Amino acid sequence: MAQAVLEHINITVSDLARTAAMLADLFGWKVRWQDPPGGSIHGGTSWHVGGDETYLAIYTQGGNLPPPDSYKTPGAANHIGVVVDDLDAVEAKVIAAGFEPHSHADYEPGRRFYFNDADGIEIEVVSYT
Template sequence: MAGTPFVSHVEWCVTDLARATALLEGLFGWRFAPYGTRYRLYTPAAGGTCVGLLQVAAVQPAATTLVHVCVDDLDAALARALALGARPHVAPTAVPGHGRYAQVLDADGNVIGLFEATPAAAALRS
């Protein structure tokens, strides 16, 4: 592989594909496509990291890699997540010089991180 390694995709294990798909599509506007009978895949149009949902019989909550998704407005995203059925996990917390984050739990106990970058931190990524 030439160049710098990057994250190709992230997978969340879920017990109910329809419920997990509804949460993430409603929260982030992502559109998942079926990929077999126990998998859904979101592929960003302009590059970026793909997100997969793998249906499993049981999930071991909070025993997975933690992923934070960048959002423009943390408070609005947090309110939307809660309205879609997520549960609060970590209240909005400042990360000096970088931004703010919060975390919610989906119905299976998976942690979904939300991150709002400061303008200076966001400029470093563009």
Template sequence: MRIEHANITVNNVEASVAFYLQLMGGRVRWEGTNSSGRRAAHIGDDRTYLSLFEAANTSRAPEDYSVTGFNHLGFEVDDLAAYRETLLAMGVEIKGEEDYEPGRRLYFYDPDGIEIELVEY
């Protein structure tokens, strides 16, 4: 079993597509509207993708590890330092960096306040 996709609700599909493509590369696999008639897009590759649904009402994702729910998305990368430079060039503030077995990690928020973790093993 593997994770095929993660579905996140965002404030602006176009802005999120641009953010994630600049960060991760890949391509737009599909775009259109979801079953609620809101804009949506899938970005990634042939095996794994992010499904982005546009919110009906704009807001910021909550950050609360003390309650049940979604905490963050984690992506494995080959060169954490290169991604750090990409994030800084994009104007993204690094929330934290940790170096412990089995890898080094970097944390930041996407444009909607969703926490993202990059890890290099």
């Protein structure tokens, strides 16, 4: 059997357009698909943002729900890891977008840093080059 490939992860965000624009700007991704407003589970809306083979499904309920503490909530995502070729260039984009990189590390097999988006979602950016 061939190795399985992770296609997507679904995360809850407060603002679909803001999150999609951030992901497109920082990582060169695109909105691949959009739900009609209220067309998803629980009356929410989903968009798919990524490349041709993998993506993040971003979902919003439309209300202000408090974010869970991901490391204490079973089933919550702790962070999202994104591989890039030029770590320094992406870090400059992250800073220009108003986010604060943290937890820089340089160990095998690569260099990395983290930042939290406007919803507090932690994103790890790593380069193996």
